[in-house]
Amino acid sequence: MSFLTALHDRIDDSINPIVVKELRQAVQGKFITGILILFLFFQIGTLTFSMIDKAAVSNFDLGRETFIFLMAFVLVASTLAVPVYTGYRFAGERTEIESDLLFITTITPRAIIRGKFLSAMALAMLFYSASMPFMTITYFFRGIDLFSIFALVVFSLVAVCLNVGICIFIACLPLNFALRVVVGLMALIPLLWVFFGSIALTTEFLKMGIGSRIFSSAFWEDFAPGIVLIVFALGLLYVLSVAAISPAPTNRALGIRRYITIFWVLSLGLMFDHTIRSTSASILEIWILFITVLLAGTIPAAVSERTCCGSRVARTIPKGALGRRLAFLFYSGSAGGIAWAVGMILLTQIVPHILLEITGLRALVPTGWSLERERETVLTLSMYVLGYSLLAGFIRRIFFGDRVPVAFTWIMVALVAGIGGALPPILGFVLFGSDDNVWLLGNPFLTFQSSSWRESCLSFSAIFCLVALLLNFRWLKDQWTSFIPLEEQTVQTAETGQAAEVAQASQATQASQIPQTSQATQAAPDSSPLPK
């Protein structure tokens, strides 16, 4: 008995507190109970209808058809109802104070997100377990085998994971109520896309006879890129959610940048392996396009980050030169984030070429990449994103200062890009009477127009980037120079303080020589660096 008690205690201690709380709340809430009752009603109804249908006797696909219906109900409950419920609940708890209360406990942001995810999955499993007996019965209706049933159930769980991840991420976003509603409604698009995609895949898999094909390597090879992408998306949603709920003084960007970098390395390896085995570089080309777009998307987020790290983060900056350089790229910070994204985009463009040369597979792309046009387009767009992000950051600092918080710079990026595309042609026409094409080059979407436009846009965006970098050079450099370990900062502050004291003493001496002046009574200027 004491052993059992000890075991129970041990298990109880190891359970994520969020899971316990969420499940208790779900049990006591009306929503899940209501959905479950409705769900069982539909499941029983579908099965009863299938059994009493007289045409069923001659229908050899009855099992398959009934299964699709039952699966649709499970997916409605698990990929829509449960994720939306989880996200709604989490968003409600995401008031500043509730999050604060969690952060002063020993629970970590990672554990919070994991707990939310696991509890949502536990609720989804409740619907699956309620449906499994009904789904299994469809085997006796003919047209479907048991192996297909179980395989499809497992595959459909991937869709559940994705939608739960999406909803948790949206709930984590620090938005006000109105924006949260807008974003929540927009999130219905991917949620419904995943839901209908799952139904379509289930039907398709049943048609192709998944039960018999699941053990063939060809099946997995075909789906490998898709699986990699889904795993990446799930991981990315996780690290983004953790970053979104982490307190401001923490190193939020580190997890995201580290994750994308690791994915970059692993996925490049996998894609290269696929290229070697399939003797086709097309998958590698698609990888280059995807990664470039992904990294370009991080640039507006980077300019919206803080420009100096707090003492808690500064404490963890490595003292060695190499460690400090690497930390600068990966730690939260605007300049580091931009440098990391640009560096990774360059590596994405260069490394596959080098690998093809080294491995002697250059012959796979004898006349250049088949997706060269798309690659140029994506690269041009990335340069536009970089240029507009840097320009928006510059405008915010110079003209708006504190009135526009750094965290909202990404909105300014969108505005500046919109103005940059629309205003020059109007100004050109009004001021100079010119309708020359050159006025249109601020519009990044012209890259898609034609090859001549693409070339013009490529040249323009390169020059634009260079100008934007020059404008921001001092700002970027300042961030690098201030990125030093806390101990060194303390030494510098002490030195600055000593200098200030000397200056003050000198002022006081001067004041004592001229008693009428009030200089001596003036406080020394505050030497502490203000956050930019």
Add this chain to the structure above:
Amino acid sequence: MKLEVLHLKRYYGSTKALDDVSFDINSGEIVGFVGPNGAGKTTTMRILATLDEPSSGDALLEGVSLLEHPERARAVIGYVPDSLPVHRDITVHEYLDFFARAYGVRCIRRESLIQSLEEFTNLVGIREKMLAELSKGMKQRVSLARALIHDPQILLMDEPAAGLDPRARIELRELVKVLAGRGKGILISSHILTELAEICDGALIIEQGRLLRSGSLGEITASEKNWRSYVIRVLDKAQNLSQELLLMRNIQTARLVGQDVEVDIAGDDLVCANLLVELVGKGYQIIEFRPRLSNLESVFMHVTKGEVQ
């Protein structure tokens, strides 16, 4: 246990939320933290609760920096925020159980710990009630029980009495006294200065991020010995009194409020006593001559300007 706050500064852009704030709290001490809205009270408390970090300065717990070791601070600091728990579909007991788990309290002692806290904060009768159904006073007690779940040595209470009815306020006050009696250092912010004056050993007055006064209540009121605010009620001629007072020595301001005259006197108790004698001598029929504000209120009104950044 001693919490030392050293030269805390906190900037939000160019706004100085905290400007060189220093003070300390010892075990068993109740320190009132008073200031107008936006003065920097919550910012200070959030920094001490490790939820925010200062632009410069530090806070030391027994010599250990909160900035460098926030996890150590969390183990000994309890924080009662200025808002109440909003979790739905969860009972009081489950809520406390959740935080006990979140603080890593082992299963073997979790239940007894929660039970004792429920008894201490008088939650036993409502332990199975849903959190959402509770009144503000009850929620505040739940919030206090939650903050005590890891037996902190320092308790930070941000406006715990806000919105509570008189009974709940008195109960809360008694709980705070008991906690201080058990050796916990308590920093409590409130706008109800009379209540703070009753339970606090010391006070901190803050405005626009600057600490204007700090020390024991005696020290603070002593520092304001040269200024008093009184209410004078006369049978008649109140209008005349207010006008005449303005012409008298040591009178800073005098205004007619209903039948009363409120007067600010530059001077100590002796000056006030002399004023009373003088007014009686002038034939005013005085039926009431009393300090307008408690000592702490008086000091607060005198040293703060009611300005926000």
